[in-house]
Amino acid sequence: MTQDSHSEGLTTRILHADRRQGAEHGAVHKPIHTSSQYAYSDARELAAVFQGKPGFSYARQGTPTTAALESKLAIMEQGRASIVFSTGMAALAAMFTTLLKSGDHLISSQYVFGNTNSLFGSLRQLGIEVTLVDATDVEAVSAAIQPNTRMVFVETIANPGTQIADLAGIGRLAKENGLLYVIDSTLTSPWLFKARDVQASLVMHSLSKHIAGQAQALGGALIDTGLFDWFSYPNILDIYKSGDPAGWGLTQIKKKGLRDMGATLAAEPAHRIALGAETLALRLERACDNALALARMLQAHTAVDMVSYPGLAGHPQHERAKVLFGGRYGTLLSFAPISKVDCFDLLNRLKVAVLATHLGDTRTLCLPAAHTIYFEMGHQMRAQMGIADNLIRVSVGIEDEADLLHDFSSALTSCADGL
Ligand SMILES: *Cc1c(COP(=O)(O)O)cnc(C)c1O
Numbered sequence: 001m002t003q004d005s006h007s008e009g010l011t012t013r014i015l016h017a018d019r020r021q022g023a024e025h026g027a028v029h030k031p032i033h034t035s036s037q038y039a040y041s042d043a044r045e046l047a048a049v050f051q052g053k054p055g056f057s058y059a060r061q062g063t064p065t066t067a068a069l070e071s072k073l074a075i076m077e078q079g080r081a082s083i084v085f086s087t088g089m090a091a092l093a094a095m096f097t098t099l100l101k102s103g104d105h106l107i108s109s110q111y112v113f114g115n116t117n118s119l120f121g122s123l124r125q126l127g128i129e130v131t132l133v134d135a136t137d138v139e140a141v142s143a144a145i146q147p148n149t150r151m152v153f154v155e156t157i158a159n160p161g162t163q164i165a166d167l168a169g170i171g172r173l174a175k176e177n178g179l180l181y182v183i184d185s186t187l188t189s190p191w192l193f194k195a196r197d198v199q200a201s202l203v204m205h206s207l208s209k210h211i212a213g214q215a216q217a218l219g220g221a222l223i224d225t226g227l228f229d230w231f232s233y234p235n236i237l238d239i240y241k242s243g244d245p246a247g248w249g250l251t252q253i254k255k256k257g258l259r260d261m262g263a264t265l266a267a268e269p270a271h272r273i274a275l276g277a278e279t280l281a282l283r284l285e286r287a288c289d290n291a292l293a294l295a296r297m298l299q300a301h302t303a304v305d306m307v308s309y310p311g312l313a314g315h316p317q318h319e320r321a322k323v324l325f326g327g328r329y330g331t332l333l334s335f336a337p338i339s340k341v342d343c344f345d346l347l348n349r350l351k352v353a354v355l356a357t358h359l360g361d362t363r364t365l366c367l368p369a370a371h372t373i374y375f376e377m378g379h380q381m382r383a384q385m386g387i388a389d390n391l392i393r394v395s396v397g398i399e400d401e402a403d404l405l406h407d408f409s410s411a412l413t414s415c416a417d418g419l
Helices: 010-020 043-050 064-076 088-099 114-125 138-143 167-176 245-259 267-278 280-300 318-324 343-348 379-384 401-417
Strands: 081-085 105-109 129-133 149-155 180-184 202-206 220-224 304-308 332-337 365-368 392-395
Touching: 010 064, 010 267, 010 280, 064 081, 064 220, 064 267, 081 088, 081 245, 088 114, 088 180, 088 202, 088 220, 088 245, 105 114, 114 129, 129 138, 138 167, 149 167, 167 180, 220 245, 267 280, 280 304, 280 332, 280 401, 332 343, 343 365, 343 392, 343 401
Parallel strands: 105 129, 105 149, 149 180, 180 202
Antiparallel strands: 081 220, 202 220, 304 332, 332 392, 365 392
């Protein structure tokens, strides 16, 4: 192999991104820029920046610190460019409302994050039609296509049921039909899954989860893979049709969705997210190994009725997950104890795992899914989504494996003994 054909891995690229782009004074981290505005000695330069020349004007549209994070995220997804937002939901809201308009049709997986599902209600009020389908089957997506369909939206590993969409099949379908293909890859992160490889148009991440990694900052991102033909997309406003058409989509999202709506990521959390990203691979490797070990232990336990984890051979999309995620299966699992065990009683006996919402943290987190994150949805919708009343969602962290297994097995055994 010649030196030129060597391509660097994910962690090397993240670690050296700031330095290679020339951070101030040779700093190895991009500094935290807190200035709200950026001044120019030449008024023509100031005007040029307002007219699209790369540069900074007012921090609502970004700072050198958020720009450094954006370029790191684009590197991580091998994409063309990226935009960051104050939260993952802000990124999704900006993306849907600026790329879709009244009369358009969106096809989404029925297995999506609860707040995304709730956001679809707001899109419907704006006159956007939303059809939910079982995206584990590409035929269901295909059957839902209408003349006004503009976009297909899916997640990689669904929460809490761990269903895995036919990500590659949907990519081919979207390409054949000229549809925007948007993948929320929060549960996989760029370490497990390359959205580019399945022809995604845009990749979304809640940076609050695996990428920040330690539950210490909120953020969201959209990355353009560069694979979509924005020139033919009917919803780009004339004012944003200048320069290379490959940039039109993100320009519109940035102007309408970030500048006008204002859900800007501040420099301080951007910095913390960038620091977290440096250890993404180390954390995920450990957490994925822990999750597999915990799933296997739970499956073998007599007080457990059901376990959902893509790493288990009996998972309906186990083979698909193996191919898509390179032999690792993520950090999220859900399980239901036998009906005689009360899920609250079980959770209250855990000593290591933390009773809290959120996922992708270094700590293991658990909650009773039907009574918390899916409470607002109601019983019928939960039943449709396969969320049992005693379902426990676990986001597995990086604790020592033996401690986690001991925590769950002793809680289960002591619950079952009490019966
Ligand atoms: C958490 C999450 C979001 C929303 O991200 P926030 O940063 O919490 O706003 C969106 N999608 C998925 C899959 C998530 O897990």
